Amino acid sequence: MMRAWFLPLLLVLAGSLAATGSALRGSPGLGVVLLLLCVLLGGVHSPLAFPRSVGALEAQRRSAVDGRPVVFWRAGCSYCLRLRMRLGRDSRQVHWVDIWRDPAGAEVVRAANDGNETVPTVLVAGRPHVNPAPEWVRAQITSAPR
Incomplete structure (x- = not known):
């Protein structure tokens, strides 16, 4: 059951890290966009999309x-x-x-x-x-x- 959530969780984690990095470099807008994109991709690849x-x-x-x-x-x-x-x-x-x-x-x-x-x-x-x-x-x- 957990492996079905591995890719979505990985995408959300990567988006969180990218958003944090962008915010620390002074681009919080880009960070929000990256986080939203990764959360969207995570949702599409999760069991919730079916x-x-x-x-x-x-x-x-x-x-x-x-x-x-x-x-x-x-x-x-x-x-x-x-x-x-x-x-x-x-x-x-x-x-x-x-x-x-x-x-x-x-x-x-x-x-x-x-x-x-x-x-x-x-x-x-x-x-x-x-x-x-x-x-x-x-x-x-x-x-x-x-």
């Missing part, structure tokens, strides 16, 4: 009922972040599984990717798709039976 995760077994059960895709992701993954941002509000229509919090989810991803934890891996109708285009995932959401 809808609430569920366990892999629960996500697969829900997907079998409602036909919606299951997205396996992890914090700090730029491809996962790209998918999340490009889906926008539609991201709430898929079931998200954080593989760093759910060992069963990590196992599903390793089974689909020859032992590698390559994310995002999207499960649609029981078939895994590795790093699909966000437009394709959106099409799967809209074609899911309601």
